[in-house]
Amino acid sequence: MRVLLEVDDLCVNYGRIEAIRNVSFTVDEGEIVTLIGANGAGKTTTMKTVSGLRPVRLGSIRFQGKDITNMPAHDRPVLGIAQSPEGRGCFVGMSVLENLDMGAYARKDRKSPKVKEDLDRVFGLFPRLAERKSQVAGTMSGGEQQMLAIGRALMADPKLLLLDEPSMGLAPKLIQQIFDIVTEINKQGTTVLLVEQNAAQALKRAHRAYILETGEIVREGTGAELAADPAVKAAYLGGDT
């Protein structure tokens, strides 16, 4: 299996405050890798740094062997990195279809029939979006907006899909559904890096996992290993798996 993403000794600051410190992890092709941790542990910062929204202070990020540490965010989608951001970030004034179109904005092959196939793939994964093509995104429920954000990221035809808290603020039944779809997207061949507070679900779905605490990685292992670990259970799973 080839390494898709390599993050080495990453340090990121917000002003003088260190948000993450010496964070290193890798994502192999075909994997689901998850970063779990409490609120404020640095999960979203890590994600935003990988997609280029936050500047790196120290360390490096390599994608398919290429150094992208200081590449501007808007140049990364072309390489095959797409993110569904925390809080969804849908273009609320645009329709569902326009939002999905925006996902394909940077594609070199955006005029080819492949885009239509990807649109059908998204509609296959999220039939709800197909029903609501012309609805304005801002008028949809949180769950629907989450689907739209994931669908929009898929429209970039990414090699690596970054999902930041896809379960945030959703009803338990919907959470289950979203994670099922994440697993399905992975089975269809897309590598996934998943950041989650819902550790139980994340560990269940992920091949490998890293635990972030106050800006540092404190544990790593396979999803099953960590889910079975008593310390992890006590700290993150609260007994209800």
Next chain:
Amino acid sequence: MDLLINHFWELTITGLAIGAVYALVALGYTMVYGVLRLINFAHSEVFMWGSFAAVWALMAVGAGKASGLGLAGYLVIGFVAAMTVSALIAMLLERVAYRPLRKRNSPPLIALISAIGASFALSELMGLRDKPLGWFNLENLRDYLGRPRENLPLPLQIQTKAVFPVFNYDVTNIDLIVLLSAIVMMVILDQFIRRSRLGRGIRAVAMDPEAAALMGINRDRVIRLTFLIGGIMAGAAAMMYLLKIGVTRYNAGFILGVKAFTAAVLGGIGNIRGALLGGFVLGVAENYGSALFGSQWKDVVAFLLLVVILLFRPTGLLGESLGKARA
């Protein structure tokens, strides 16, 4: 009151024509606000420089009395000169007054001060335009420049003709040229923003800059494009203003800029269709107001209208659609 009733249609049509000028300038304010959350106070000078460019270009080609095909040719020259220079000034402004601040993450207030400073600099540069002649020995250009702090007339003279009547008012050829060219510009812009790929990029950046970056949209390029479009629209407005008013001067941008900004706020700042509506409403309201209370009250009526509308609709007539998108 009689004046308003007897001249209702005249006041409406001429109000729409000057309103079209406000609307096109208002577009520049509202679009820049949409992508940068910045009021570009120097936009009035972008307009003023465009008006001078049109006058000078028409002087250079020896425009005078004209009609028919000749007139059409001069109009094209005037519009193209004004739009080109306004677009260049707008891009220069972005490059010099705003981008360096943005790169250093300055707070919004700093950009505002920079905007006001740039406005004074551009205006006074025009007001002192005869000074450099002595330095570079170009005294023979003096006749072209006009007296720097006084009115410079549009050399093009158009015989005013009635084209067709609207009730008891005969719409003139000038009204018609101004209104038609404004509508053409507006429709092109509206469609560009709604349908083209770049237009969707502008909307995306206005709604959510971070998500736009994740889509692969280069924000700096969108900002440059926004200033470019705003400049082109202001240039077109400058030529229309010359056709209606006949003269320009180094501070012609000031009151017009304030009016256009008012129009943008009236319609809902950040909202493109709002800016267009606001411009027309303001132009017409001003005319009605001056008929009711005398023309010296024109500006009072315009700004009272703004206050009253904002009391009842704080986000303007059509709402701050792009701002709402932020929440």
